[in-house]
Amino acid sequence: MGRVAVTDGMAESAVQQLRDAGHHVDLEPTSLDGFDAVVIRSATKMTADAIAAAPSLKLIGRAGVGVDNIDLEAATEAGILVCNTPGSSTHSVVEMTIGHLLASVRHLATADRDLRKGAWTKKALKGTELSGKRLGFIGFGRISQGVGRAAKAFGMELHGFDPYLPLEVAEAEGCTLHDDVNDVFRLCTHIAVHCNLTDETHHLVNASSLSLMPSIGADGVACGNHLVSCARGGIVDEAAVLTALESGVLTSCALDVFEVEPPTDNPLLQHPNFHGSPHIGAATLEAQGRIGAEMAELLIGFFAGTTPRSVVNRAVLD
Amino acid sequence: MGRVAVTDGMAESAVQQLRDAGHHVDLEPTSLDGFDAVVIRSATKMTADAIAAAPSLKLIGRAGVGVDNIDLEAATEAGILVCNTPGSSTHSVVEMTIGHLLASVRHLATADRDLRKGAWTKKALKGTELSGKRLGFIGFGRISQGVGRAAKAFGMELHGFDPYLPLEVAEAEGCTLHDDVNDVFRLCTHIAVHCNLTDETHHLVNASSLSLMPSIGADGVACGNHLVSCARGGIVDEAAVLTALESGVLTSCALDVFEVEPPTDNPLLQHPNFHGSPHIGAATLEAQGRIGAEMAELLIGFFAGTTPRSVVNRAVLD
Numbered sequence: 230m231g232r233v234a235v236t237d238g239m240a241e242s243a244v245q246q247l248r249d250a251g252h253h254v255d256l257e258p259t260s261l262d263g264f265d266a267v268v269i270r271s272a273t274k275m276t277a278d279a280i281a282a283a284p285s286l287k288l289i290g291r292a293g294v295g296v297d298n299i300d301l302e303a304a305t306e307a308g309i310l311v312c313n314t315p316g317s318s319t320h321s322v323v324e325m326t327i328g329h330l331l332a333s334v335r336h337l338a339t340a341d342r343d344l345r346k347g348a349w350t351k352k353a354l355k356g357t358e359l360s361g362k363r364l365g366f367i368g369f370g371r372i373s374q375g376v377g378r379a380a381k382a383f384g385m386e387l388h389g390f391d392p393y394l395p396l397e398v399a400e401a402e403g404c405t406l407h408d409d410v411n412d413v414f415r416l417c418t419h420i421a422v423h424c425n426l427t428d429e430t431h432h433l434v435n436a437s438s439l440s441l442m443p444s445i446g447a448d449g450v451a452c453g454n455h456l457v458s459c460a461r462g463g464i465v466d467e468a469a470v471l472t473a474l475e476s477g478v479l480t481s482c483a484l485d486v487f488e489v490e491p492p493t494d495n496p497l498l499q500h501p502n503f504h505g506s507p508h509i510g511a512a513t514l515e516a517q518g519r520i521g522a523e524m525a526e527l528l529i530g531f532f533a534g535t536t537p538r539s540v541v542n543r544a545v546l547d
Numbered sequence: 548m549g550r551v552a553v554t555d556g557m558a559e560s561a562v563q564q565l566r567d568a569g570h571h572v573d574l575e576p577t578s579l580d581g582f583d584a585v586v587i588r589s590a591t592k593m594t595a596d597a598i599a600a601a602p603s604l605k606l607i608g609r610a611g612v613g614v615d616n617i618d619l620e621a622a623t624e625a626g627i628l629v630c631n632t633p634g635s636s637t638h639s640v641v642e643m644t645i646g647h648l649l650a651s652v653r654h655l656a657t658a659d660r661d662l663r664k665g666a667w668t669k670k671a672l673k674g675t676e677l678s679g680k681r682l683g684f685i686g687f688g689r690i691s692q693g694v695g696r697a698a699k700a701f702g703m704e705l706h707g708f709d710p711y712l713p714l715e716v717a718e719a720e721g722c723t724l725h726d727d728v729n730d731v732f733r734l735c736t737h738i739a740v741h742c743n744l745t746d747e748t749h750h751l752v753n754a755s756s757l758s759l760m761p762s763i764g765a766d767g768v769a770c771g772n773h774l775v776s777c778a779r780g781g782i783v784d785e786a787a788v789l790t791a792l793e794s795g796v797l798t799s800c801a802l803d804v805f806e807v808e809p810p811t812d813n814p815l816l817q818h819p820n821f822h823g824s825p826h827i828g829a830a831t832l833e834a835q836g837r838i839g840a841e842m843a844e845l846l847i848g849f850f851a852g853t854t855p856r857s858v859v860n861r862a863v864l865d
Contacts, residue, residue: 320676320678320702321674321676324649324652324653324676324677324678324701325649325653327645327649328646328649328650328653328655329655331642331643331645331646331649331650332646332649332650332655334642335642335643335646335824335827335831336824336827337646337647337650337655337656337822337824338655338656338659338660340823340824340825340827341656341660341822341823341824342656342659342660343825344810344816344823344824344825345816345817345823349808349809349810349825350825351825351826351827351830354824354825354827354830355827355830355831355832355835356827356830356831356832357831357832357833358638358639358642358831358833358834359642360638360642360833361833378700379697379700379701382696382697382700383642383697384638448833450832450833450836451832452832490667491667492662492667498662498663499663504655504659505658505659505662505663506653506654506655506658506659506662506672507658507661507662507667507668507669507672508669509653509654509658509669509672509673509674512669512672512673512674513653513673513674513675513676514673514674514675514768514769514770515675515676515678515679515766515768516676517673518768
């Protein structure tokens with residue numbers, strides 16, 4: 230029998246699945262010590278101190294994708310497996326990204342805001358189509374591939390930068406990969422960010438890269454430049470985005486993630502052509518259900534002696 | 548040489564095309580009398596009186612689709628051809644509809660509004676995916692077919708009501724047509740309106756039809772019910788929509804068109820789960836460009852003696 234602490238909530242059906250398999254689940258643990266595994270989302274910070282305070286832990290389960298709230302080095306040194314549920318939220322983030330893109334190029338947030346104020350701003354809200362434009366991906370993993378399929382259905386051309394992906398995978402999805410990330414900015418009027426936050430990707434989208442964007446679509450339409458990120462705060466330089474919106478280098482920017490969350494006194498949020506959401510890319514009933522089920526299965530397997538497939542700190546297995 | 552009055556604007560390139568072909572174009576006519584053709588959008592109302600006051604007119608060109616601002620009977624009696632540009636705005640309305648749908652199920656307008664107020668409402672904004680749900684079309688013409696292709700890419704199942712469409716056309720698009728419009732409401736958690744406004748379709752979406760919607764998606768997810776219309780005001784009973792949003796029968800409603808435009812003191816616009824836009828479904832650079840080009844070609848052909856393909860009042864040809 231495994232002892233599982235759940236600190237940031239878990240789908241009811243998944244908790245039941247674990248209990249039905251004979252495991253103990255505590256949804257309101259006061260300390261992590263004495264537990265074999267802890268299931269967290271993004272709110273719990275598994276720092277080196279938190280890890281040292283729970284010597285019984287054998288597994289940290291991240292119900293979701295990003296593990297930037299976990300000190301991976303400390304976990305590895307302590308011999309603790311860190312696992313996530315990488316595929317569960319993919320489709321939710323895909324729909325969110327396309328939603329933000331379409332809403333941005335058609336001014337939907339502004340339209341709604343104006344209508345509520347009693348203003349009929351039909352003439353001011355001329356937009357552009359996604360069709361006929363180039364979409365550039367920063368990172369071309371699972372989420373980008375899903376966004377790419379939808380974007381192709383709208384008639385977009387796909388370009389990407391991803392030094393870790395085999396060219397054939399991108400080719401099979403109809404996406405041209407470029408060795409130089411700046412070539413993606415030079416070619417594309419629309420940029421979607423879907424990579425991890427690392428030292429390499431920090432402020433990868435900045436004043437210099439944004440200034441390369443062409444403003445004129447591949448179809449010759451003066452659609453301006455558009456940026457969307459539902460990945461992680463910190464990849465996009467928010468100060469540079471504000472300047473670019475003010476100067477017209479960017480026509481719109483939609484962010485679901487921020488350098489500081491919640492953002493405080495961030496003037497970017499007040500720009501009329503900014504569209505924001507509070508890190509809800511995976512916040513759907515469907516994704517939460519799939520994440521819970523994937524985590525429950527992972528833990529049940531782990532307690533039965535199986536090494537989970539989604540171990541993030543593979544060095545711990547050596 | 549033809550004399551063309553343009554009352555609501557026209558793409559520059561299209562005006563040039565007409566002038567290059569030797570025709571006279573007046574962009575600020577003081578009267579329509581003396582002109583062979585008038586090009587209008589939705590702002591100009593071609594009433595029986597307006598038609599009687601311009602005995603020289605042979606053609607009314609509607610740069611766009613809907614002809615509800617033209618007295619067709621009066622035009623037919625006066626022997627005036629009424630033509631529109633039916634295909635030019637299709638893709639723009641398709642992208643708008645999908646944008647509104649995705650924005651609605653993910654609360655994008657609310658998210659943006661909250662962020663601007665300094666509220667981080669991540670927990671309150673749990674949404675649902677389009678994937679796995681049924682989308683019901685009221686009318687399954689060109690626009691619905693385009694929306695259907697995109698919706699299928701997101702994993703939706705298509706149903707529709709269209710008494711004027713051959714079953715095979717819908718079948719070829721993977722959409723099941725139903726004889727009874729209420730069956731579409733009974734089956735579908737998501738409804739998209741894409742038909743003309745006629746006596747038959749006035750308030751076709753009403754309290755009774757909305758009450759039939761299932762709230763539970765085809766995939767078993769409690770996604771609620773969602774309505775979007777980028778067609779014409781008057782097909783959707785706005786008072787019924789407000790009541791349905793208040794009672795929870797509808798989880799969201801997005802409207803680009805209204806019974807009265809601009810809407811005045813409409814309490815619907817203030818509901819938190821309402822997403823509005825000011826009739827901008829075709830308001831893209833691409834659609835306006837295509838509309839202008841299609842209208843210019845139509846007029847050039849007409850002045851050369853060809854009957855346009857898009858004559859709306861075909862009785863005038865008898």
